[in-house]
Amino acid sequence: MKTTQVHCADPATFAHLREAASARSHAGKGLKVRVGTGTCGLSAGARACLDGLRERMPEADVRETGCIGLCSSEPMLDVQPPGKARLFFGRVQPDQLDRITAIARGTEQPSAAEVLFQQPGEVSEAWPGIPLMSEHPFFKHQQRQVLLGCGTLDPGSLDEALEAGGWAALADLLASGRQQDLCERVEQAGLRGRGGGGFPTGRKWRFARDTESTETCLICNADEGDPGAFMDRALIEGDPHRLLEGMAIAAFAIGARETWIYIRAEYPLAIKRLEDAIVQAKAAGLIGDKVLGSSFSFDVHIKQGAGAFVCGEETALIQSIEGRRGMPRPRPPYPASRGLFGHPTIINNVETLANLPTLLGMGEQAFSAQGTEGSKGTKIFALSGKVERTGLVEVVMGKPVSLIVNEIGGGVPDGRKLKAIQIGGPSGGCIPADHLDLPVDYESLKNFGAMIGSGGLVVMDEETCMVDVARFFMEFIQRESCGKCIPCREGTKQLKAILDSICTGRRNEQGAEALDRIQGVMQIERLARVIQDTSLCGLGQSAPNPVLSTLKWFREEYEAHIFARRCPARVCTDLLVYTIAEDACNGCTACARICPTGAISGERKSVHAIDQERCTGCGECLRICRKHAVEVN
């Protein structure tokens, strides 16, 4: 173990920094407007809101902020006249901007129908008749402590971050000089990796800290690649200083001077915000040589990944930073003993690092009091799919799935029935609707055959075909497999082909094809077992999970596809049988005219019929029939 003499920081240095920041922000204009310009907001039209409000209110301080989490209400913005509570508007259209301007200036009064909610501060006056953010069903059950700054702070302003308490945990740490027990404190707090594996963070750090190397490296893994996961992006876009502070804390703990953020190039806004934040933090002496006057020095490099899913795997990520093709390598040696450029390397996920300021701020006892026996603190989920309110959700570990889906998310829209949720992305599994009381923590999900993964949570309703879901993930894994090890490269291809054969090809199936299909089906479980058992990296080892999990809970749906050649959810078009109900058809000929294969025949004003041999199952007849005479099964 390295013994390093820590020269402590003078607490006054940081206090001055913070006071100056505070003075600068209070010298600003009275009326504040914040527009959510995360990637989600921008794609929903936030740019027009931002420009429009700046033009309309030159007197106001119109700032950008990150995503507050309620994606389904983007673009979102809030106005805050001096002394008043923040008043939030959602799904803002350009024609609302005049009205919003008038409300902000106090010339018109808001009505509950046009605003989302308000968020009063300690000394601000509430708007009458407007619901509070803390009572809004989306936010009521959340514990937003890591996402705290997202949607509140201007990500481009170090001053705002400092004023909100950013960098304070690091400053306290450097002032105390307590480096030696930092790993143990984080271990006691029970913080586990948020990137999927769930390895205890403090214990991981100790491996690197306890080596003799003086060139230990820290990497932040921001290569978020799971379909439907966007926690890391939102965190970085909304509060980049939190991540940088977390990196500084981790670097201090393990004795790393050089640190990297490996982030996918598809996140240009997050990269921009990080770059800006690094420049500001360097100028303020928070990154660089002798941070805050202490003996601790560290630097941050940004490395953009080219978007290979597998580069989220530690050893592939290291290869990629080194300039090689991102392919995992066998462990041992583990990165903590031999990683980037041969140096001991710790790789932590964005959310893990972003937890550190909170953890140190509240203390390890308080942190470990949150959550369950084995899973402490909060977890951020990206809630998407067939759910009323989609977005980013931060809840204390151990809450039931139903709380996230039904309370926070508002359940499945349009009166349809919930079928299952898929959690953990391509490595995860599904939880059927009748198990929604399952607590969301590492152990419970693992025991159930799913996993937290990085935190993607996709809600599926009765119109979702579970075989098709498995097929989607297998297609994804197959495309993203690095191609190095045989079971993952070839095994997932075969699994995908078997699922394809189940979901397609009812029409004109020749005798031997049916036998081949059944023979393929009989290989599913063996293939899945061998892929899990022998794949080189986590991507491969977990690749069969979506198949095994859907097969476990929705076996009858598989059987319907395989034996009855039917898709109960009516998703797999090849398996659908279209017929025309005699009593409903009025012989308008619309279906016969639109049918691309000429499969429909019938005289005008008499009942039509579909020739099943010629029908391709495209569904055009169903869509065009005004009498709802076309039935599908």
Added chain:
Amino acid sequence: MNTITLNIDGRAVEAMSGDTVLEASLALGVEIPTLCHMKGKLPTGSCRMCVVEVDGRHGLIPSCSQPAEDGMVVRTRSARVLEARRTIVELLLAAHPDDCLYCARSGDCTLQDLAIQHEVRGRKLPAPAEVHPLDISSPSIIRDPAKCVLCGKCVRVCEETMGIGAIDFTGRGSSTCIAPAFLDSLNASSCVHCGQCVQVCPTGALTEQDHLEQVWEALVDPELTVAVQHAPSVSVSIAELFGLPAGQDETGRLNAALRLAGFDIVCDTAFAADLTVMEEAAELVTRIRENGPLPMFTSCSPGWVKLVEQEYPELIEHISSCRSPQQMMGSVLKRLHAPEQGIDSAKLFSVAIMPCTAKKFEAERPEMCADGLPDVDAVLTTRELARLLNRLGIRLDAVKAEEPDHLLNLHSGAGKIFGTSGGVMTAALRTAAWMLTGKEHEAPALEAVEGHEGLSRATVEISGKEIGVAVASGTQAARRLIQEMKAGLHPDLQFIEVMTCPGGCISGGGQPRAQDPEVLRSRMLALRGLDKAAGLRQSHNNPDLQELYRRHLDHPGSKTSHHLLHTSYRDRGAERKQSA
């Protein structure tokens, strides 16, 4: 190094700490199958064939990368392990063409061996193999990505051993393949044709450009006189392909076998190596006397020549203008020997048997032609020669040794050691010293051995004059030497031998596939032994060679010599820029 004890398949096994489970199992007499393992290189763990069960570990563990630990409990033959291995073979076969019987590697293929070992019977998996085009663009190597199992060995030798990096993994998922950059064909890549990839390829994905059919057609053509030359390192390796021990010189039986096969003229390339020594030593002496350009690099290894042409064009004038022994032999046979014997040069089909795939490339170089006739018409690797003899039922182990043909008969010991790293240097120095002083000199034996990372340097004193010499064994070592020279080190160097393949021709890409360093070493020792035992050890004392000079060439470096035995090179970088 401590001794540790682990339990493998219920038996206590002793191993050294640092040994892998794969190595430890061998001590028990259990050979764990593998496709991607390369002795002496860091494991990549890509094929997963070598998985075993380890108590307390989740999933199956690759034994090639798992260090044996004291007290570890390993199972190499559980049902779970065997199911996994068989499934992996099945997966590979599902992605592989079913044309084993027509494959060049049939009977000599690791995948086939594994399929036999694991008794895979029939296809059970539905997805068809990916379609990949065949790449026949290279004059030396055929690339058939459809047969590639992506073990990555070729990528590793090309990059780690050779320092060339002509091929790498590209694409993702099941469409991953190994190819030159931008999916170019091999002839457009930086490949130097060394064939080390062919050496390590476990399947038929990488094979040499086959010249066997051309040779066969020439042999059965009554119009043609077919001449054959065989390189020194072929005679010490061919035995391995006939079940004979490695490191045995078979020059005599080779002569007999080739005559049995129908070749009309049989000669030993070692004769031409002596000729090369004469010309090269004379060139060196001239360069030293006329001050440059120095240092002079040897030119007999065509892969190295191509490397200079594409990456170090500024060094082109430093490469000896001498053709390689193969080309000198071809030139002498076609331009001097044939007319003398009353044979129409156009009706002489000249075959070279070489340890090397790059020699196929060299024979096709336009610089190696005169009057529209190439010096050498076809080049067979040692492996192709064995196939030819096998086709004709000629058992090398059963024929009686014979001498090569007259005139091109005698060779010195110097000519034989051309086949091993350091040999050209030794041979050339013996003759250069004689040329400079008129006296015989025993040049220091320069061996570029692995322990020196392929590079050795020495200063040789010849009549008070110091000559700095170096031997680079392998392109990687040559690159390092060039970098050092560019950094201003070694200003005294005047003569540098470079062999493309580490160890020289004995480990060439056309040799019998052998990864065992002991086999390579025995080939080297055999060549050195031939030199030591030879009565005639200096090229310039070869009477046949002296006769050749008297009758045709006058003196080394003469006008005729230049016409027939020397060549020129080209800047491939500039050519590429022009065509782009």
